[in-house]
Amino acid sequence: MSNWNIEELFSPVQHKIISTDGSIQSILFKNETYLGQPTEVFAYLGVPTFPKGHSIPGMVCVHGGGGTAFKEWVEIWVSRGYAAIAMDLSGRDESGNRLSTGGPDQDHGAKFSTTSDWQDMWTYQSIAAVVRSNSLLRSIPTVDPLRVGITGISWGGYLTCIASGIDSRFACAIPVYGCGFLQQNSADDWMKIFAAMSPEQRQEWHDKCDPSVYLTSASMPMLFVSGTNDFAYPLDSLEKSCKLPVGEVTRCIRLDMPHSHEDGWNPIEISIFADQHLSEGVPLPTIKNIETRGNVIKADITGLSRIQDGYLLFTEDTNPWMNRQWEQASAKLINSDGIEAPIPDRAAVCFLAIEDQRGAYVSTPYTEIIVD
Known part of the structure; x- marks a missing residue:
């Protein structure tokens, strides 16, 4: 520049x-x-x-x-x-x-x-x-x-x-x-x-x-x-x-x-x-290809270190971003290569996250829920 x-x-x-x-x-x-x-x-x-x-x-x-x-x-x-x-x-x-x-x-x-x-x-x-x-x-x-x-x-x-x-x-x-x-x-x-x-x-x-x-x-x-x-x-x-x-x-x-x-x-x-x-270390897990179908959000996951937990983070708030109250719920791991979770009815924004056995955590971009 x-x-x-x-x-x-x-x-x-x-x-x-x-x-x-x-x-x-x-x-x-x-x-x-x-x-x-x-x-x-x-x-x-x-x-x-x-x-x-x-x-x-x-x-x-x-x-x-x-x-x-x-x-x-x-x-x-x-x-x-x-x-x-x-x-x-x-x-x-x-x-x-x-x-x-x-x-x-x-x-x-x-x-x-x-x-x-x-x-x-x-x-x-x-x-x-x-x-x-x-x-x-x-x-x-x-x-x-x-x-x-x-x-x-x-x-x-x-x-x-x-x-x-x-x-x-x-x-x-x-x-x-x-x-x-x-x-x-x-x-x-x-x-x-x-x-x-x-x-x-x-x-x-x-x-x-x-x-x-x-x-x-x-x-x-x-x-x-x-x-x-x-x-x-x-x-x-x-x-x-x-x-x-x-x-x-x-x-x-x-x-x-x-x-x-x-x-x-x-x-x-x-x-x-x-x-x-x-340093050619074991990489962070990955979570990609986010998809929302109806009231379910899902993504593909990979990891050389075993992925042991999945999460859905969501907020029902539409207040200024720094003032929103967020919650974290468990998400379902599917066949070691996928994750999915139901989206709460009143959620305004949500995203998925995974954590491997080392405690290494990664997350997806957030998804804003469009209410009809």
Whole structure:
């Protein structure tokens, strides 16, 4: 995409090591100029120890609002045999203090500005840092540059969606909560900010900052992880986003998934999906070919790990998406390759889901029930 200098972002990244704690380094790397001044980004970089000649996968970890570079997150991926990097996107160091060379803060003023130059906006600066983190990780001799993925939580999921469309070097992408179509439906306070913009300002923000603009160029496998009632990135905006990538899309939409950084990096589906595409791991189950006949919804299922449970998730509400009350009922597994469930009479929206013996869970797109 022309909104960033991709050739420059793909180039070798200048960085310096501040300190080392076992397999984790604290580093600073150069990023874009901000308000005319050069900037640096703080990050944790972890590389597990393997025998010489052994190549390893990598993971770029992108925090959400109120977050920072989480050392714990890097340690989790290192324990799985991945090199990993988690950068701070608020211009701060490991102690939470402002860097003298830091970029923009991560407040609403920085994210939704309509008066700043594009190069000074949080989305521009953050995506540049994310792509440079990929470039840095790939430059490590033990890292296989063809096996680097990205995952991000909340605003980090938003950035993951954008990065998936501009950095085709990623071998897989896992946005958690985050998606596009923010002006159509998103957190209440964001919608108020958009409403206060002029039509021209809304269009400019959309064209430069909304993930829906970039997801159409995403060709790598993607796993979207979220819950039925996310307050920031509601299910209708998420499903519209899921339909955009040209690569394969897998959904993992659980009932009432809490919204936090820890809840965002804990789902086992994330590591299974990463291993599936980066380490030849046993893949997630699949659920496809959804069909509705009368009051029955059915789909085809497959899985190398035995599928042990099926579910129907449904809501009778037609209130705003984040306020709807959802229920989960058992669905019938048929001959190990199918699933079906009766649709409750008053259901307005429903979808199917399956879970294998590992606890790995995937779901279908939702179906809106047309009432005659």
